[in-house]
Amino acid sequence: MKVLMVDMDGVLVNGRPKDGLPYFTDIEHDLGLPLERLQKEFFGVHWPQIIIGEQPIEPVLTAVLSKIAPHLETETLLRYWFENDSRLDEKLLADLSLLRKSGVSIYLATNQEHRRAAWLMNEHGLSEHVEGIFYSAKLGCKKPGEQFFRMATESAGVAASEIAFIDDSAENIEAARRYGWQAVQWKPGMALKEALG
Numbered sequence: 001m002k003v004l005m006v007d008m009d010g011v012l013v014n015g016r017p018k019d020g021l022p023y024f025t026d027i028e029h030d031l032g033l034p035l036e037r038l039q040k041e042f043f044g045v046h047w048p049q050i051i052i053g054e055q056p057i058e059p060v061l062t063a064v065l066s067k068i069a070p071h072l073e074t075e076t077l078l079r080y081w082f083e084n085d086s087r088l089d090e091k092l093l094a095d096l097s098l099l100r101k102s103g104v105s106i107y108l109a110t111n112q113e114h115r116r117a118a119w120l121m122n123e124h125g126l127s128e129h130v131e132g133i134f135y136s137a138k139l140g141c142k143k144p145g146e147q148f149f150r151m152a153t154e155s156a157g158v159a160a161s162e163i164a165f166i167d168d169s170a171e172n173i174e175a176a177r178r179y180g181w182q183a184v185q186w187k188p189g190m191a192l193k194e195a196l197g
Helices: 027-031 035-050 057-068 074-084 090-101 114-123 146-156 170-179 192-196
Strands: 003-006 105-110 132-135 163-167 182-185
Touching: 003 090, 003 146, 027 035, 027 074, 035 057, 057 074, 057 114, 074 114, 090 105, 090 192, 105 146, 114 132, 132 146, 146 170, 163 170, 163 192, 170 182
Parallel strands: 003 105, 003 163, 105 132, 163 182
Antiparallel strands: none
């Protein structure tokens, strides 16, 4: 193994920093925005294009908010979202640091839109812990599609067989294995050493 690819949500990042609950648990109370309407009119309609970079998030979200929560600014919602969806697995981060010191390159491999990817890497400091990030909006494709794994492999500059991968999605793990990665499904409470054998 020369490279370890690490999924973000469900592996390295898990919910709200204060309690680990889903990031929009209190959104109606905190921002006056009904979660059901946000899910239906934003995520249900526009997310498939945003997550692969075909649409920028800001103008789309602004248009939706003007209908369902005109009192709410787009940047306010984005900040609330990113800050509430940022609880890091500190034990995993420490283990990744040790592995990195041994000479293994660490990358994030995630389905992510541009703004949150940048926020997590830069403002939240993940760039200090990894060589880089491969994410769906930048690549123009998402896991579990084969193109995602092909493009990440080419960018990492190693053979597929030299890449290990941890992800909480069984579908993503199966797809990664088909492509030749050494992929292991991440379970809550799992240690990196256990995952990598």
